[in-house]
Amino acid sequence: MAVRIVVGAQWGDEGKGKIVDLLASEAxxxxxxxxxxxxxxxxxxxxxxxxxxxxxxxxLHDGVMCILGNGVVVDPVALFEELQGLRDQGVQTEGxxxxxxxxxxxxxxxxxxxxAKERYxxxxxxxxxQRGIGPAYLDKIDRCGIRAVDxxxxxxxxxxxxxxxxxxxxxxxxFGAAEQPVHPMIQQFCDVGERLRPLxxxxxxxxxxxxxxxxxxxxEGAQGTMLDIDHGTYPFVTSSxxxxxxxxxxxxxxPTLVDRVMGVVKAYTTRVGNGPLPTxxxxxxxxxxxxxxxxxxxxxxxxxxxGWLDLVQIRYAVMVNGINELAVTKLDVLDTxxxxxxxxxxxxNGKPVDLSVADARTISEVQPMYRTLxxxxxxxxxxxxxxxxxxxxxxxxxxxxxxxxxxxxxxxSVGQERQETIRV
Ligand code: GDP
Ligand code: IMO
Ligand code: MG
Numbered sequence: 365m366a367v368r369i370v371v372g373a374q375w376g377d378e379g380k381g382k383i384v385d386l387l388a389s390e391a392x393x394x395x396x397x398x399x400x401x402x403x404x405x406x407x408x409x410x411x412x413x414x415x416x417x418x419x420x421x422x423x424l425h426d427g428v429m430c431i432l433g434n435g436v437v438v439d440p441v442a443l444f445e446e447l448q449g450l451r452d453q454g455v456q457t458e459g460x461x462x463x464x465x466x467x468x469x470x471x472x473x474x475x476x477x478x479x480a481k482e483r484y485x486x487x488x489x490x491x492x493x494q495r496g497i498g499p500a501y502l503d504k505i506d507r508c509g510i511r512a513v514d515x516x517x518x519x520x521x522x523x524x525x526x527x528x529x530x531x532x533x534x535x536x537x538x539f540g541a542a543e544q545p546v547h548p549m550i551q552q553f554c555d556v557g558e559r560l561r562p563l564x565x566x567x568x569x570x571x572x573x574x575x576x577x578x579x580x581x582x583x584e585g586a587q588g589t590m591l592d593i594d595h596g597t598y599p600f601v602t603s604s605x606x607x608x609x610x611x612x613x614x615x616x617x618x619p620t621l622v623d624r625v626m627g628v629v630k631a632y633t634t635r636v637g638n639g640p641l642p643t644x645x646x647x648x649x650x651x652x653x654x655x656x657x658x659x660x661x662x663x664x665x666x667x668x669x670x671g672w673l674d675l676v677q678i679r680y681a682v683m684v685n686g687i688n689e690l691a692v693t694k695l696d697v698l699d700t701x702x703x704x705x706x707x708x709x710x711x712x713n714g715k716p717v718d719l720s721v722a723d724a725r726t727i728s729e730v731q732p733m734y735r736t737l738x739x740x741x742x743x744x745x746x747x748x749x750x751x752x753x754x755x756x757x758x759x760x761x762x763x764x765x766x767x768x769x770x771x772x773x774x775x776x777s778v779g780q781e782r783q784e785t786i787r788v
Contacts, residue, residue: 366623367581369611370691372588373627373681375635376606377661377668379693379777380628381405384421384584386775386782387626392579394422395431395571397614398604399586400470400500401442402493404662408780412453415662418443420584424455429574431567434466435604435614437500438512439475440556463560464567464616465513471525471553473532473544474499480539490600491637493663501603503528512564515557522550568616575621583611583622589681590635597724600639608685626774627687629678629764631695634668636661640728643671643707657697672734674707675767680719682768690768691775692761696744696784704760705734708767737763744778750788 370387372378385407388394401417407424408414414424418438422428432438450457474496481498482489492498503509508531510524526546533543574581587606590596595607604610608625612618632653635641645653650670653659659668681687698704710717710730717730740754747753753761753776765773776786 367575367583367617367621368624368626369583369585369608369622369685370626370628371585371608371611371685371687372606373629373678373685373687373690374588374633374674375590375641376586376588377404377634377636378588378628378630379691380585381407381416381421382693382777382780382782383626383628383691383775384582385424386785387582388422388425388428389782390580391422391425391428391582393429393431393571393574394420394582394584395433395567395615396420396436396584396586397433397611398435398606399602400437400495400497401439402495402497402602402663403586405586406662406780409782414450414453417446417663419446419450419457419461422582422584423450423457423460426456428460429570430461431571431615432461432463432467433567433615434464435610436464437468437470437497437504437604438463439470439495440553440560442495444559461563462565462567462570463512463563465511465564467512468500468504468509469512469515469553470496470500471510471528472549473529473536474503476541476544477532477535477539480536480541484539489638491639495663498603512560515553516561516564518550518554521553521557525550525553571615571617575617583615583617585611589685590677592684595684597639597727600637600724608687624689625685625687626689626691627678627681627685627771628691628693630693631673631698631760632657633671633674633677634659636664636666636668640724641669641671642677642710642727642730642732643674643705645670645672653697656700657694672705672707672732673764674732675764676707676710676719676732678764679768682771687771690764690771690773691777692764692773693777695757695761695776696778698739698760699743699745700741701739702741703739704737706737706763707732708735709733735763745784747778748786750776750786753786
């Protein structure tokens with residue numbers, strides 16, 4: 365039996381897609397447990413590039429079953445586009461995707477409210493992906509969300525949509541945004557329901573059977589620890605539990621069934637959207653590393669903010685996720701840097717700051733304390749064993765492991781492609 369969670373240890377975009385795709389060659393099932401089309405998980409195979417937003421990053425392996433759990437918010441428009449895109453690139457998706465009947469559905473008004481709210485917040489905005497994620501989870505918590513199962517019964521869908529739209533139109537009106545007529549939406553989502561019907565199955569039972577049968581199961585997180593609604597830099601977070609606990613609630617699996625939690629750590633730090641980023645580079649150096657790492661949002665194209673590796677933040681991620689193995693990605697991006705700084709402590713007024721209790725404002729004002737390590741200034745993209753890595757690169761990895769209390773690095777990624785990986 366092997367059930368492994370793959371979780372982002374920073375602010376998202378750590379390279380989860382590449383790592384899950386790599387591990388999926390030995391898996392039977394890959395399940396997404398939270399988030400929605402705010403995610404963008406990139407997988408590169410030669411000249412083919414896939415950006416998966418909803419579909420689990422196991423889909424490129426024939427025979428791997430893919431699940432969208434109850435914790436995911438499903439935008440059917442994005443889902444159908446993504447399925448079509450995969451088919452156009454020759455990926456066989458038929459019979460390989462399952463959706464929980466309890467997964468909540470994103471409606472057009474969720475996206476409109478997300479956009480209107482951000483406009484309203486102005487300079488205080490979160491910088492969301494405007495995919496309707498927050499408003500859809502808000503409905504879920506408010507107990508008025510519409511779930512995949514609700515799309516399968518016209519009368520039920522009609523009643524729920526009429527009730528919701530009455531309220532949503534009031535909100536849209538208050539924000540000065542366009543109101544939405546109910547009837548075309550009922551028809552549109554009845555049609556969506558018919559297209560989804562074959563995919564909506566009991567994913568909890570399926571997963572449990574797979575686990576009991578000893579199958580290899582990967583639970584794929586979206587976003588990252590510092591964007592988690594409970595454990596991230598609130599309020600600059602997404603609206604779900606991206607941390608490992610979310611895998612249990614978002615799929616209906618008890619914690620006793622999980623064997624391993626792999627934290628994906630980018631060899632430096634990035635963040636999209638607003639909120640604190642203590643190790644952020646000054647603009648000219650940020651441009652340099654952003655270009656080296658191709659750090660532009662895979663969904664929105666926004667330039668990502670960039671900074672040094674932050675071990676205070678990753679230590680916290682190890683704690684709140686129970687991370688017991690690591691994948692370090694994008695080591696090659698640092699190949700040309702003369703020296704590397706790694707944050708080992710936060711201070712304010714000369715005193716250490718504990719990230720576990722600090723609020724976003726405090727975090728945005730801390731002084732990061734750095735340890736400086738030499739760069740290796742040699743290409744690592746073709747390296748496939750730890751031994752072949754330049755000594756300063758091995759020391760960098762060793763420093764990470766040691767600073768995290770010995771959590772082992774199992775994978776080191778040195779390029780976008782599956783094979784550009786060192787297995788430790
Ligand atoms: P995710 O959301 O965590 O799956 O990450 P994204 O796909 O949004 O962003 C990671 C980006 O880095 C993608 O463009 C990947 O193709 C790329 N990438 C992943 N691992 C590596 C690596 O080891 N080296 C380099 N140079 N690029 C990588
Ligand atoms: P993956 O899975 C990086 C960020 C947004 C914004 C905040 C809230 O590719 O790592 P939302 O639309 O979720 O309400 O936005 O979260 N964000 C991400 N940043 N990677 C992601 O996903 C993200 N998904 C959301 O930029 O700051
Ligand atoms: Mg991404």
